[in-house]
Amino acid sequence: MISDNISKQVIKYWKIFALLLFCTVLTVLAVYVDFDVEGSIAGGIFVGLTIAVFKGYLVAYNFMHLNDEKPMIYWIILVTLVFFLILLFIPVMWESTLVGKY
Amino acid sequence: MDIKIPYNEDLRPDTGLYNAKLGIWLFLASEVMLFGGLFSSYILLRAGASVWPPIGLDGQSVAHLLEETIGLATFNTVALITSSVTMVMSWVSLKMKDILKFKMYMWITISCAIIFLVVKYFEYSHKIHEGFIPAHDTYMALYFTMTGLHVLHIIGGLFVLVYFVMPNGIKMWDDEPIRFTNRIEVFGLYWHFVDLVWIFLFPVLYLLN
Numbered sequence: 001m002i003s004d005n006i007s008k009q010v011i012k013y014w015k016i017f018a019l020l021l022f023c024t025v026l027t028v029l030a031v032y033v034d035f036d037v038e039g040s041i042a043g044g045i046f047v048g049l050t051i052a053v054f055k056g057y058l059v060a061y062n063f064m065h066l067n068d069e070k071p072m073i074y075w076i077i078l079v080t081l082v083f084f085l086i087l088l089f090i091p092v093m094w095e096s097t098l099v100g101k102y
Numbered sequence: 103m104d105i106k107i108p109y110n111e112d113l114r115p116d117t118g119l120y121n122a123k124l125g126i127w128l129f130l131a132s133e134v135m136l137f138g139g140l141f142s143s144y145i146l147l148r149a150g151a152s153v154w155p156p157i158g159l160d161g162q163s164v165a166h167l168l169e170e171t172i173g174l175a176t177f178n179t180v181a182l183i184t185s186s187v188t189m190v191m192s193w194v195s196l197k198m199k200d201i202l203k204f205k206m207y208m209w210i211t212i213s214c215a216i217i218f219l220v221v222k223y224f225e226y227s228h229k230i231h232e233g234f235i236p237a238h239d240t241y242m243a244l245y246f247t248m249t250g251l252h253v254l255h256i257i258g259g260l261f262v263l264v265y266f267v268m269p270n271g272i273k274m275w276d277d278e279p280i281r282f283t284n285r286i287e288v289f290g291l292y293w294h295f296v297d298l299v300w301i302f303l304f305p306v307l308y309l310l311n
Contacts, residue, residue, distance in 0.1 A: 070118040
């Protein structure tokens with residue numbers, strides 16, 4: 001029974017691998033497609049980062065076993081994510097008056 | 103006197119984890135903040151730039167070189183994703199008590215890490231040869247800092263990978279197989295994190311310009 005479960009896991013890992021490769025190809029192809037609106041490249045950035053977030057989710061959820069972890073790990077990740085988002089966006093909000101000045 | 107370190111194999115009743123796993127997740131949390139600071143700098147400098155990548159004092163932008171290196175960076179992405187799946191497969195091999203397969207997957211992981219570093223070497227040399235050094239503009243400063251820090255993580259990981267397949271590292275399998283399997287799982291978490299960082303560095307630094 002245990003070896004059956006492991007065999008299923010192995011198949012899943014290789015499927016995830018194939019999906020990650022496919023997403024990598026998509027990320028590169030997306031560069032050559034025009035998603036942008038009225039002179040802004042925000043559309044392209046959104047598409048590129050969405051694919052990256054999906055790939056990150058696949059790695060974290062499957063390879064890092066976040067699909068089956070203890071609550072302590074989820075708490076550590078949640079607190080980290082909150083501080084990470086603060087770290088990402090506070091400087092931009094703080095300096096928003098300087099946009100276009102560097 | 104032989105002192106056994108507690109919770110190397112058994113799970114702590116309060117956390118439900120063995121100690122090394124809790125330790126690596128706390129370490130990864132600090133790593134998220136380390137790279138997070140650099141991504142934050144990237145957002146700040148990019149939002150403030152009128153042209154991206156910026157034009158340096160010599161009147162040149164690295165944009166044309168980036169288009170040339172998309173192929174190399176894609177190749178490196180594939181190498182790291184491959185190393186991630188072989189890393190997890192090496193852990194699965196230990197679960198199946200197949201030490202030969204474990205070694206095989208570990209060597210593939212090591213090869214992927216070396217390939218990544220060799221490609222990076224050519225990429226760096228090409229850019230430096232063309233005059234695009236960190237002082238050229240804010241993009242180049244961020245590029246070398248972020249990818250350089252990532253490369254340091256790959257080099258550090260490579261040493262640990264090699265240690266695990268050398269006689270000194272692998273001998274634990276004979277005496278304490280569960281502890282050795284846990285070590286591989288914990289190192290695997292680090293390695294997947296390094297892959298995860300690259301998954302974001304790749305579009306941010308190479309594609310979305």
